Amino acid sequence: MDISPKTSNDISFDDFKTQILSDYKIAVLSRTCSLLGRKEVLTGKAKFGIFGDGKELPQLAMAKAFKNGDWRSGYYRDQTFMMALGLLTPKDLFHSLYATTDIEMEPMSAGRQMGGHYVTYSLNEDGSWKNLTQQKNSSADISCTAGQMPRLLGLAQASKMYRKLKNVDASKFSDNGNEVAWGTIGNASTSEGMFLETINAAGVLQVPMVISIWDDDYGISVPAEYHATKEDISEMLAGFERTSEKPGFEMLKVKGWDYTALMHAYENASDIAREEHVPVVIHVTELTQPQGHSSSGSHERYKSKERLNWERENDCNKRFREWILETGITSEEELSALEKNITKQVRLAKKEAWAEYLSTHGPHRKKLIALLEAAAHKSPNKNFISKIKNDLIANEEPLKKEMAQAARKAIRYLIGEAHPEKEELVNWTKNFLLETQPKYSADLYNEGPNRATNIPEVKPVYDDGTEDVDGRIILRDNFEKLFENNPNALVFGEDTGNIGDVNQGLEGLQKKFGKDRIADTGIRETTIIGQGTGMALRGLRPIAEIQYLDYIFYALATLTDDVACLRYRTFGKQKVPLIVRTRGHRLEGIWHSGSPMGALIHSLRGMYILSPRNMTQAAGFYNTLMKTDEPALVIESLNGYRLKEKKPQNLGDFCTPIGKVETVKSGTDITLVSYGSTLRIVEQAAKELLEVGIDAEVIDAQTLLPFDIYHDTVKSVEKTNRLVVIDEDVPGGCSAYILTEILEKQGAYQFLDSAPHTISAKAHRPAYGSDGDYFSKPNTEDVFEKVYAIMHESDPDSFPKLL
Numbered sequence: 001m002d003i004s005p006k007t008s009n010d011i012s013f014d015d016f017k018t019q020i021l022s023d024y025k026i027a028v029l030s031r032t033c034s035l036l037g038r039k040e041v042l043t044g045k046a047k048f049g050i051f052g053d054g055k056e057l058p059q060l061a062m063a064k065a066f067k068n069g070d071w072r073s074g075y076y077r078d079q080t081f082m083m084a085l086g087l088l089t090p091k092d093l094f095h096s097l098y099a100t101t102d103i104e105m106e107p108m109s110a111g112r113q114m115g116g117h118y119v120t121y122s123l124n125e126d127g128s129w130k131n132l133t134q135q136k137n138s139s140a141d142i143s144c145t146a147g148q149m150p151r152l153l154g155l156a157q158a159s160k161m162y163r164k165l166k167n168v169d170a171s172k173f174s175d176n177g178n179e180v181a182w183g184t185i186g187n188a189s190t191s192e193g194m195f196l197e198t199i200n201a202a203g204v205l206q207v208p209m210v211i212s213i214w215d216d217d218y219g220i221s222v223p224a225e226y227h228a229t230k231e232d233i234s235e236m237l238a239g240f241e242r243t244s245e246k247p248g249f250e251m252l253k254v255k256g257w258d259y260t261a262l263m264h265a266y267e268n269a270s271d272i273a274r275e276e277h278v279p280v281v282i283h284v285t286e287l288t289q290p291q292g293h294s295s296s297g298s299h300e301r302y303k304s305k306e307r308l309n310w311e312r313e314n315d316c317n318k319r320f321r322e323w324i325l326e327t328g329i330t331s332e333e334e335l336s337a338l339e340k341n342i343t344k345q346v347r348l349a350k351k352e353a354w355a356e357y358l359s360t361h362g363p364h365r366k367k368l369i370a371l372l373e374a375a376a377h378k379s380p381n382k383n384f385i386s387k388i389k390n391d392l393i394a395n396e397e398p399l400k401k402e403m404a405q406a407a408r409k410a411i412r413y414l415i416g417e418a419h420p421e422k423e424e425l426v427n428w429t430k431n432f433l434l435e436t437q438p439k440y441s442a443d444l445y446n447e448g449p450n451r452a453t454n455i456p457e458v459k460p461v462y463d464d465g466t467e468d469v470d471g472r473i474i475l476r477d478n479f480e481k482l483f484e485n486n487p488n489a490l491v492f493g494e495d496t497g498n499i500g501d502v503n504q505g506l507e508g509l510q511k512k513f514g515k516d517r518i519a520d521t522g523i524r525e526t527t528i529i530g531q532g533t534g535m536a537l538r539g540l541r542p543i544a545e546i547q548y549l550d551y552i553f554y555a556l557a558t559l560t561d562d563v564a565c566l567r568y569r570t571f572g573k574q575k576v577p578l579i580v581r582t583r584g585h586r587l588e589g590i591w592h593s594g595s596p597m598g599a600l601i602h603s604l605r606g607m608y609i610l611s612p613r614n615m616t617q618a619a620g621f622y623n624t625l626m627k628t629d630e631p632a633l634v635i636e637s638l639n640g641y642r643l644k645e646k647k648p649q650n651l652g653d654f655c656t657p658i659g660k661v662e663t664v665k666s667g668t669d670i671t672l673v674s675y676g677s678t679l680r681i682v683e684q685a686a687k688e689l690l691e692v693g694i695d696a697e698v699i700d701a702q703t704l705l706p707f708d709i710y711h712d713t714v715k716s717v718e719k720t721n722r723l724v725v726i727d728e729d730v731p732g733g734c735s736a737y738i739l740t741e742i743l744e745k746q747g748a749y750q751f752l753d754s755a756p757h758t759i760s761a762k763a764h765r766p767a768y769g770s771d772g773d774y775f776s777k778p779n780t781e782d783v784f785e786k787v788y789a790i791m792h793e794s795d796p797d798s799f800p801k802l803l
């Protein structure tokens with residue numbers, strides 16, 4: 001058998017032996033973690049466990065080919081890869097099982113993510129970029145099968161962009177585009193649309209991406225025949241293979257227990273992707289799942305005896321071991337000793353991790369017991385409080401929630417009492433909650449000084465001769481400045497490049513800035529967002545365009561699962577400064593006039609959602625966003641591109657503030673809050689109301705996430721004592737959200753003399769045509785009549801009944 005290294009870096013046979021034994025150690029280390037990890041779930045110390053057993057060998061090969069500056073976008077099986085690169089220790093793995101909330105102990109997510117989700121840090125403590133070319137990078141995993149694929153496309157495309165773009169400071173992100181983005185995915189997950197869409201886009205774009213498919217024939221209980229046409233992913237993807245005439249993919253197929261074949265395949269793949277920028281698929285077959293899919297069930301339920309036997313015989317670690325012995329690399333005794341040693345090592349790591357986990361709240365328990373004891377002593381309800389205390393004494397390893405519950409329940413027995421012991425317990429409880437909550441809730445948005453809401457407003461400047469132009473001209477000319485000022489900015493989408501978008505907000509810019517920066521894409525919303533996500537993770541400033549707001553739903557999974565929660569799930573260790581540009585609100589028909597803002601603001605917490613009323617405000621938002629580093633969605637008004645606006649002098653400089661409402665008409669009788677296209681309807685209604693003696697104050701919410709952080713709306717309600725929120729979302733949608741913000745967060749209920757109201761669209765999708773619009777969405781008459789009715793109710797003499 002030929003076991004010579006055959007690697008490009010010629011190494012001696014002794015070195016090769018050392019390398020094999022070191023690989024074997026990692027394979028065993030990883031496997032032992034999987035075996036002991038599962039036990040932690042079965043004994044109740046951890047809630048859920050999903051491990052990398054059965055996939056160790058190919059990950060060792062992938063780790064060898066992975067270089068500084070490279071990126072991984074993978075899934076929950078990759079623990080061996082992470083261990084091989086020194087990015088995950090056994091102790092880290094156990095901390096992630098226990099969900100330790102200390103980031104120093106649980107470096108992957110500070111206990112926010114289940115185990116098996118891997119991340120490296122892209123940011124310094126102050127939020128600035130680290131030099132990502134000097135480290136190995138893993139983009140933060142998500143649990144959704146194939147959800148890692150769209151992002152992988154962008155991570156790979158970034159290399160291509162850095163090789164092509166001029167004048168970009170790539171020093172922290174790329175060495176002339178020589179970085180490979182490595183994707184991993186399970187065989188069953190290749191059935192997902194996201195996988196297939198990514199494959200096609202990568203083939204078109206020709207980006208340095210290597211996708212490994214870990215094929216163990218199953219997706220939980222469902223075997224291959226249900227997943228892939230011809231039951232074979234390589235065959236299924238054969239049409240994507242490159243030929244001598246046409247670019248496409250390099251396709252490799254290799255058995256997951258074959259060490260040397262794996263090493264060669266991965267080195268080969270790395271060279272092809274890195275040097276030629278050609279995407280590669282490595283289909284790794286004959287893998288197994290020694291413990292079944294995860295801790296939530298046993299695979300004996302659905303695998304035949306034959307299959308289980310086959311898996312035992314072909315377990316990659318077992319076959320690796322046999323091969324090592326067959327080739328005489330080392331002896332049985334030596335391997336057994338090594339394995340024993342590793343078991344000891346992992347047991348110790350597990351023990352230490354558990355002790356450390358407990359140490360994070362153990363002292364709190366001790367203190368709480370003492371406080372309960374003291375308070376019980378002073379209280380007529382001593383028996384009840386002592387019971388709580390004794391239960392806590394009996395619970396030697398309480399969860400944080402159990403301590404919070406004990407304290408909060410004990411305080412109820414102290415109602416009406418006044419003594420220092422009670423006060424101390426109350427203070428302890430408040431502090432405990434205050435200290436604990438951020439562990440679970442911080443870092444949804446950037447909380448540092450460069451956060452989007454901190455970017456100061458810069459007003460548009462007009463001179464006397466300012467001309468009125470179509471709104472789209474302001475956008476276009478502002479984009480021109482934006483691309484001049486930011487060499488790392490790029491925009492891409494359907495019809496974005498050659499024609500400069502369907503509304504010509506980018507007209508002529510491709511000619512000026514080139515096809516790479518102002519780019520057309522295929523019709524594939526999910527991977528358009530994926531391109532933006534991956535490139536933003538690597539220091540570029542992508543603007544991903546979704547042609548119409550109604551089509552954002554195709555990409556919503558990637559936006560909500562990946563983009564919006566990236567900062568949160570990495571505990572602020574990665575950032576994704578992606579701008580999503582789209583256009584929506586009222587125009588024509590079901591799929592070109594939707595305004596599903598409630599659906600978006602509720603699924604995209606973690607992003608900024610901006611709904612400017614005109615193109616000047618929109619352009620100002622883009623300028624603001626370029627100064628910060630957070631993901632945002634900007635919805636331009638579809639019916640506003642041809643409306644006239646005054647053209648500012650300071651294009652590229654003026655900044656619309658984020659989180660600030662704007663009063664567009666002051667008034668004294670009632671506060672009307674709206675945004676986007678509907679605002680124009682409301683402004684018209686306000687004019688007509690003035691004719692009957694009702695002076696409405698009109699507020700443009702303009703940023704929906706976050707809404708009015710300065711609480712200006714309540715100041716208006718304090719003056720008018722009446723409130724209506726108007727939008728064109730469904731009833732109970734975004735208008736209800738805004739109303740809650742004003743009533744609950746801003747406390748406006750105390751100033752109201754009339755019941756607050758919302759006016760929204762009908763519950764159905766908007767019908768086609770002008771009449772369809774009128775009868776589907778709120779119109780001027782609706783707003784007028786509702787406001788009039790409110791005024792009539794409060795002052796029927798001045799405002800006699802209208803209808």
Ligand SMILES: Cc1ncc(C[n+]2csc(CCOP(=O)(O)OP(=O)(O)O)c2C)c(N)n1
Nearest residue numbers: 077143144145186187188189216218219220
């Ligand atoms: C979108 C989505 N659907 C369903 C699931 C539940 N789920 C988790 S893993 C899995 C099977 C994946 O199988 P495969 O891709 O072959 O990976 P393996 O676990 O076998 O390595 C399923 C259905 C999920 N996480 N995400």
Ligand SMILES: [Mg+2]
Nearest residue numbers: 186187218219
């Ligand atoms: Mg599988």
